[in-house]
Amino acid sequence: MPSSTSLIYKIVSEHEWIAAEAEGHFIGSAVDIDDGFIHFSTAAQAPETAARHFAGRKGLLLVAVETAALGEALKWEPSRGGALFPHLYDVLRIEAVRAVDPLPLDEEGIHIFPSHAMEEG
Numbered sequence: 001m002p003s004s005t006s007l008i009y010k011i012v013s014e015h016e017w018i019a020a021e022a023e024g025h026f027i028g029s030a031v032d033i034d035d036g037f038i039h040f041s042t043a044a045q046a047p048e049t050a051a052r053h054f055a056g057r058k059g060l061l062l063v064a065v066e067t068a069a070l071g072e073a074l075k076w077e078p079s080r081g082g083a084l085f086p087h088l089y090d091v092l093r094i095e096a097v098r099a100v101d102p103l104p105l106d107e108e109g110i111h112i113f114p115s116h117a118m119e120e121g
Contacts (some may be wrong), residue, residue: 008040040086060103062103069096
């Protein structure tokens with residue numbers, strides 16, 4: 001596990017997150033449920049994740065999660081090009097969330113990440 005990483009990020013739709021907050025936990029999006037784990041990205045990986053899987057989509061949020069709060073259910077596994085990505089083999093408890101920010105699009109349809117998320121990348 002990358003030791004310098006204390007926050008990981010999940011891109012979700014606003015309606016998915018509203019439901020998660022009401023339940024007190026997030027079970028994952030459809031792809032997460034299909035894969036059997038919740039996909040996350042590091043700050044450095046998140047922009048490419050947004051471009052590959054959420055291109056041009058509005059109504060998204062960037063959820064920052066404290067890795068220490070996830071325990072042994074968090075696994076770092078190879079994905080794109082062999083890079084290690086964080087995968088959570090459990091539900092995401094709302095208590096582990098440190099920030100939720102809008103992920104708007106710029107004039108060219110590229111997602112604009114909050115500056116605090118990019119400081120870690």
